[in-house]
Amino acid sequence: xxSSVFWALVRxxxxxxxxxxxxxxxxxxxxxxxxRFGRIGFAIGGILxxxxxxxxxxxxAMYSLLTExxxxxxxxxxxxxxxxxxxxxxxxxxGYVGYGIPWSVLTAIGxxxxxxxxxxxxxxxxxxGLVLQLFVMALFSFVLxxxxxxxxxxxxxxxxxxxxxxxxxxxxxxxxPEVTRPLHSPHIVxxxxxxxxxxxxxxxxxxxxxxxxxALSRRRDHLRSL
Amino acid sequence: MTQQxxxxxxxLRGVSKAFRYFKLENxxxxxxxxxxxxxxGPNGAGKSTTIRLLMGLMTAETGSIEVxxxxxxEQVAAAKAGVAFVSDDMRLFSGATxxxxxxxxxxxxPEWDEAYAxxxxxxxxxxxxxxxxxxxxxxxIKSMLLLALARRPRLLILDEPTSGLDPVARHELxxxxxxxxxxxxxSILFSSHNTLDVERICDQIAFIDxxxxxxxxxxxxxxxxxxxxxxxxxxxVTLPRLKDVVNLTLGEQLAxxxxxxxxxxxxxxxxxxxxxxxxxxxMSLEEIFVASVMRSRAEVQS
Numbered sequence: 001x002x003s004s005v006f007w008a009l010v011r012x013x014x015x016x017x018x019x020x021x022x023x024x025x026x027x028x029x030x031x032x033x034x035x036r037f038g039r040i041g042f043a044i045g046g047i048l049x050x051x052x053x054x055x056x057x058x059x060x061a062m063y064s065l066l067t068e069x070x071x072x073x074x075x076x077x078x079x080x081x082x083x084x085x086x087x088x089x090x091x092x093x094x095g096y097v098g099y100g101i102p103w104s105v106l107t108a109i110g111x112x113x114x115x116x117x118x119x120x121x122x123x124x125x126x127x128x129g130l131v132l133q134l135f136v137m138a139l140f141s142f143v144l145x146x147x148x149x150x151x152x153x154x155x156x157x158x159x160x161x162x163x164x165x166x167x168x169x170x171x172x173x174x175x176x177p178e179v180t181r182p183l184h185s186p187h188i189v190x191x192x193x194x195x196x197x198x199x200x201x202x203x204x205x206x207x208x209x210x211x212x213x214x215a216l217s218r219r220r221d222h223l224r225s226l
Numbered sequence: 227m228t229q230q231x232x233x234x235x236x237x238l239r240g241v242s243k244a245f246r247y248f249k250l251e252n253x254x255x256x257x258x259x260x261x262x263x264x265x266x267g268p269n270g271a272g273k274s275t276t277i278r279l280l281m282g283l284m285t286a287e288t289g290s291i292e293v294x295x296x297x298x299x300e301q302v303a304a305a306k307a308g309v310a311f312v313s314d315d316m317r318l319f320s321g322a323t324x325x326x327x328x329x330x331x332x333x334x335x336p337e338w339d340e341a342y343a344x345x346x347x348x349x350x351x352x353x354x355x356x357x358x359x360x361x362x363x364x365x366x367i368k369s370m371l372l373l374a375l376a377r378r379p380r381l382l383i384l385d386e387p388t389s390g391l392d393p394v395a396r397h398e399l400x401x402x403x404x405x406x407x408x409x410x411x412x413s414i415l416f417s418s419h420n421t422l423d424v425e426r427i428c429d430q431i432a433f434i435d436x437x438x439x440x441x442x443x444x445x446x447x448x449x450x451x452x453x454x455x456x457x458x459x460x461x462x463v464t465l466p467r468l469k470d471v472v473n474l475t476l477g478e479q480l481a482x483x484x485x486x487x488x489x490x491x492x493x494x495x496x497x498x499x500x501x502x503x504x505x506x507x508x509m510s511l512e513e514i515f516v517a518s519v520m521r522s523r524a525e526v527q528s
Binding site: 005008012015016019067068071072073075076078079080081082083084086220221222223 | 278281282283284285299302303304306307309310311312313315316317318319320321322326330331333334370
């Protein structure tokens with residue numbers, strides 16, 4: 001082989017996903033800029049930033065996996081000299097890379113904002129931002145992995161519905177005064193809630209990835225339609 | 227990666243695969259190198275399942291599969307390095323152009339023949355810069371064939387490639403396949419329910435129905451052995467009991483007998499019984515296929 005089929009498929013997915021990646025970053029950055037324009041700007045920008053993160057992740061996961069199955073271009077990819085397991089693995093990697101790049105850019109720029117002079121009074125909210133962004137990545141992992149595992153459109157819809165409910169519940173929990181009050185500080189404070197939340201989020205990412213690898217290693221038929 | 231030497235392009239031995247409403251049963255089928263095998267069967271016969279097992283897209287429950295000397299699914303990536311596969315229900319990546327696909331496939335296969343790809347592009351009247359989304363059904367199939375042929379595969383697997391094509395596109399495709407057929411080092415598995423296409427390009431033929439292999443042999447043998455004999459049977463004459471009679475239709479004084487092992491000696495046996503042979507017809511592949519399938523179904527039911 002001239003080049004690794006595995007990486008050729010990953011590069012192909014990134015090429016196909018480039019539009020979603022660019023839009024996610026562009027909307028997220030515009031939202032961050034908007035957050036600097038007063039209370040209303042902060043509120044609208046905040047919602048837009050979260051929407052870009054969450055919706056971007058769901059679109060990337062769905063487009064990367066379901067569209068290829070639905071359009072049956074997976075049959076073309078599977079005709080290349082690659083095993084079914086490695087094809088699935090390439091999809092998993094490209095899903096993480098495809099979302100990981102815009103997520104990393106937005107997370108890095110968003111969190112860096114807390115270290116700007118204008119945000120000095122609220123620097124403690126860095127922890128809030130980190131917990132939130134890690135939750136978004138955990139949610140993406142959950143959606144990506146379950147879309148891998150389920151084989152019907154109805155179940156795929158259910159996965160997305162569950163992810164939306166999880167996000168709403170998490171936002172309600174995260175915005176409780178007893179959670180946010182200690183974070184409104186010029187200093188970074190690692191509260192027990194924040195530490196537990198970060199640990200839980202990292203665990204969800206790790207377990208989701210492990211579940212995906214386990215499911216893929218046991219798969220005997222690699223042609224799935226949806 | 228070293229290529230193993232095998233006299234067969236592929237070999238399936240005792241392969242079974244069960245689904246909820248369908249079972250491929252104990253399938254054994256081989257394709258010698260340099261030959262073209264037509265896999266003929268009605269819709270739902272198991273042609274695509276057979277091909278998907280060969281391509282390692284599914285795993286057989288029993289039996290063994292070898293493709294270009296490599297065991298499948300264990301060595302499927304090595305096996306697929308020498309295989310190009312085009313299917314009726316396969317699609318290219320909708321967000322890219324044909325040119326992008328050509329670069330993509332060329333980056334993977336060292337045997338990619340750019341000059342041949344350009345020739346096919348012109349021959350199939352395709353535009354490389356056209357987005358895949360805008361391709362018609364025929365153009366889509368031709369694009370996939372271009373990508374398959376230009377990588378110069380040792381084994382070409384075509385699953386219903388002419389399905390849904392207009393007569394002109396079908397003619398172009400079959401003509402191109404005829405060109406490839408001239409290269410004796412390449413093997414082709416051509417699955418179709420269109421017996422005319424199969425008869426035109428294949429030299430080996432296998433009939434499959436309801437997950438079972440009905441018959442498999444070389445095309446000339448099929449065409450030579452099958453005959454439909456029309457008889458005039460005078461009153462009082464009883465036709466002898468003959469083995470190898472696939473079908474016998476008796477009228478008042480006329481009979482039509484179909485056999486899959488015709489020999490000139492059969493004429494003498496029939497005439498000796500008092501019947502008069504009015505016609506001995508060679509059968510088309512389609513007629514042979516239908517008769518074979520009907521006989522197989524009758525055997526299964528009995």
